[in-house]
Ligand SMILES: Nc1ncnc2c1ncn2[C@@H]1O[C@H](COP(=O)(O)OP(=O)(O)OP(=O)(O)O)[C@@H](O)[C@H]1O
């Protein structure tokens with residue numbers, strides 16, 4: 133079984149790429165050979181060349197793998213991958229993703245894989261992240277927003293993963309907007325009180341959330357201890 137993490141979001145735009153990229157660069161800095169994968173990426177029509185999640189993850193991990201290996205399926209429309217694939221007439225094969233993952237995992241002993249959107253989005257006509265994560269055999273790191281609504285989204289995501297026996301390594305809460313209300317202050321403690329899983333930490337709002345040094349700095353400061361514990365247990 134490979135070592136690494138599958139980064140699951142409680143929704144789209146919660147900070148999966150920020151966390152996945154930051155983790156990859158953090159591990160690189162500790163001299164780990166880390167590979168990345170973004171099996172599905174949607175919404176390319178609204179992204180400039182070089183601004184995709186795939187590109188960010190590869191640059192943070194400092195890998196030179198083929199883009200087709202890191203990102204086997206990409207879609208122009210901003211839609212759940214299974215929906216975008218059906219509209220584009222593309223047949224998605226988990227087997228192909230598995231083959232590419234195996235190639236990358238042979239090259240890189242540590243793998244960070246980023247999901248697409250939230251946990252139960254359709255990836256094919258009949259499969260979601262649940263089947264993909266089981267196939268790849270990685271434990272999950274759940275990333276959720278810090279703001280109001282996150283208790284429900286985070287707990288539903290955790291319950292769903294647990295119900296099918298997928299191991300969850302931890303939870304990260306990410307402040308995606310600058311406003312701090314009483315919800316942002318209360319949510320970490322509430323979530324920690326509702327689960328025995330480890331809350332790895334809370335990431336603050338960042339003015340430059342795509343600057344590699346800013347991202348890895350905050351990952352080290354806020355999640356460093358939890359990452360070291362995870363590495364030792366993996
Ligand atoms: N802590 C933060 N502070 C400020 N901006 C953030 C923070 N985290 C994420 N962002 C910004 O919010 C947006 C969404 O973050 P990100 O791309 O990491 O989400 P995602 O969960 O990977 O989304 P997707 O479902 O599209 O893959 C990006 O523009 C990102 O730079």
Ligand SMILES: [Mg+2]
Pocket residue numbers: 148149150185246
């Ligand atoms: Mg992303």
